[in-house]
Amino acid sequence: MPGKTTTSHKQQRPAKQAVSTRDQGTAWHSRVSAGEHILEVDDLGISLAETGRPVVQDVNLNLMAGEILGLVGESGSGKTTVGLALLGHVRRGLVHSGGEVYLYASHSDQPVEMMTLDEASKRSLRGARVSYIPQDPALSLDPGMRVGKQIREVLDVHDYGSADHDRDQRVRSVLREVGLPDDDSYQRRWPHQLSGGQQQRIGIAMAFVMYPDV
Template identity: 35%
Template sequence: MPLLEVDDLHVSFGTPDGVVRAVRGVSFSVDRGRTLGIVGESGSGKSVATQTIVGLTRGARVSGRATLDGENLLGADPDTLRRIRGAKIGMIFQDPLSSLHPYYKVGWQIVEMIRAHERGTSKAAARQRAVELLDAVGIPSPRTRIDNYPHEFSGGMRQRVMIAMAMALNPSVLVADEPTTALDVTVQAQVLDVMRDVQREFGTAIILITHDLGVVADMADEVVVMYGGQVMERAERRELFYRNHHPYTEGLLNSLPTSGGRGKLTPIAGTPPSMITPPPGCPFEPRCVYAFDKCSEKPPPVEIPAPGVHTSSCHLPVERADRPRLEAS
């Protein structure tokens, strides 16, 4: 049984312009010690799906099921979710400067989080644990830096502080939402190394949300590709990179720079669909070079291009040999 399992998750928001169907029937799972990468363009529903699991999408209409160790998260009351957040599911958000309170020292914030979940822990014991956590994630001179404010840290160091805070109570799942955005490649590599070390030491399951396929290639064991609030393709990492099936996945990979900088980038033409009035068929149909009549008429089935966990929501046949003919037609 997977550690965290999400089944047929739907999330929508009421707006003056209509109902935004941000997540539409998303399913995925992750086991202990494994990393699940969730990729897709901005607005594809990656962050909304994971934030809904821990009760951070207030005012949303939610249906489906999400279980952690057999406990249903979507049906949990606010007190239960507060107990789960931090203790069982740690969160690393995209912008650590806005996630950390600017008026309080980083050590105070880690200490308060520890004591909020462990009422019997003294301030001295919590502070000592905070120092150890900062040292574990590579903060130099942690006994001194613990009394610094967030603005006194660089972007990479603030992200390390967020990792330390997320891992303070040794949660079983770590959700990292764009943890390397706006970091240079050297700092990015250091942050990913810290996450790998944490996973090796504690057996933590990681859900890594990103639009950077290079990060996915480096970190993920399994990958979910999202578009228009839905899962387009799901596969093991190597399977997805070398034997992908869905045209959207193909488009994402074709838009990457080639080794050595040679060749022309091939962007995906068009823009993502409106989630207020999503297309009746495949959400990617207006941008797909292989689209045919059926694609705009009804949602595609979830085909299985390969044995195992590889699934793809597409009308195209599993065999790729006919694609050039479809593209030319």
């Protein structure tokens, strides 16, 4: 596991103005340029609920805006468990047994501790400020919803922009960002009409469409 972090969540961040959803793209690039601190995991532990046996323990990491961090391990070693913990989520049969996950979200001057947030607050952050891309795109997409609408739904849930036009344009731009066509006919396709690679790119588009911090 990574070594103990040296940056503490107790450090104060410079005050900044709230960022509207319309300006999130510009704000995201600004955070990357500034190298802002966006995530800190301190001594995270997840255990089996019945026995208390650790699944992962003493996980420590720091992440800066624009930084790519790889978590490497064998199958079943807990990589997905750690990834889900960044969303404040623990799968059934497991419990949070220690440590903290601090998200330095762009909408706030202070970090939020994901493991202790109430569910409503977690839902408001998931997909907007912290996103997750599932391993199996075929299982993560709704087979009964057209792919363009699935991306648009993320924007609707998080109230992106000030008009439908803003959301329509953001759907088109994120499709281009992941290397897919942005025309109406492509957006009206069903998931089963796409290849596995195209399905994966739709999942990536859904994760990136709100310019998440992580």
